[in-house]
Amino acid sequence: MKQSFLFTKTLKSIAAEEKSINAQLLIKGGYTDKLMAGVYTLLPLGLRVINKIEQIIREEINAIGGQEIVMPSLQPKENWEKTGRWSGMDDLYKVTDSGSHEFALGPTHEEVVVPLLKKFINSYKDLPVYIYQFQNKFRMELRSKSGILRGREFLMKDLYSFHLDEKDLDEYYEQAKQAYFNIFKRCGIGQETYLTFALGGTFSKYSHEFQTITQAGEDIIYICPKCKIAYNKEVIDEITKCQSCNLSLKDFKEAKAIEVGNIFKLKTRYSAPFELKYKDQEGQDREVIMGCYGIGLSRLMGTIVEVHHDDKGIIWPLAVAPFQIHLISLKAEKELAKKAEELYNGLITAGFEVLYDDRDESAGLKLNDSDLLGLPIRLVLSPKTLEQDSIEVKLRNSDKVELVKFDQLEKHINKIIKI
Ligand code: ATP
């Protein structure tokens, strides 16, 4: 992509009300635009990041048998009354049409997925089933102050699993846990993300959250330094030692963190109100056992920015960067532009993702923009490097600058990407 064609531009300044780092950097960089508190447009660069995150999640969830669907956002009131959440869920958006019919705007999809499954599940032979989607959720969040970390409309991956019995759920739950670890590692926040015991299990004592350590976090967690499991402050009263290694609570480390995902054993909480049952081998009716597993993709994008940035801008991990390479021609003069264009076409043909800054702007502005956008590999072509048949290579997460010969460039980049 040529930067002169890119729909968005970097902004010099943004509204003073934007206090969070993710909002400041993503808006300034032209990744997102704020429509109102908690509601954002994804601009071309931001959508590319979300698509990368989405694909990582899709691969990992498909690997544990997930089948992707898309369910509606507009949902009938009756289903929400059946589960008691029409009046029981504070952050539910309700809409009324001109015929006085009421609907919910989906904040989560148990009220749609369970009636859906009821149409397809009859016998024990029909289970297990794992269904997921990527979809915008709506929640009446009253504290939408943390940029895309807490949206009123936000993108979530929600997976629902349906089982014959609790043993099967328990086994799948462990697989989902592992898939979540893989996802957060691939997204570049594996080091900072902890499996965390939390209250809120519907029928089990605890649920599990995946909490990423960041100053922007709204939760406090206590981390066991020995086995790297954490406990949400909300549960801590009930716990005196690590559930896994018995280390005493007083040796735990306290940290601020944001919940990027969670997994729940729902058991029969939603299958019961909709009478989602199957016939077992003896022909007896049994309730289907459920689990659900969420990840907020937009929150994940914001969290990655909170974890990976410096005072100049974002530092994208390679796997989620909108482009791998930022190619910059420092001057717009003819000979230089011709070489830059040739390199750009060569890199694209070789299969790399390149943003090429072909704009007629000052070197300082281009380099500042490049730091703000935060693409992992920066290539700078100047009259000085051209003289030596070379280009400057610098990684966004390092200060080291290398001069690489044109004929060695692809090999050099391949080496970086494989690290
Ligand atoms: P929180 O405690 O932060 O409000 P939650 O417990 O309401 O989260 P879930 O209902 O389990 O979260 O949603 C699944 C995932 O969706 C969360 O782990 C989080 O990553 C994301 N998420 C939840 N609420 C929001 C929001 N308002 N904006 C962006 N992402 C969200």
Ligand code: MG
């Ligand atoms: Mg919530």
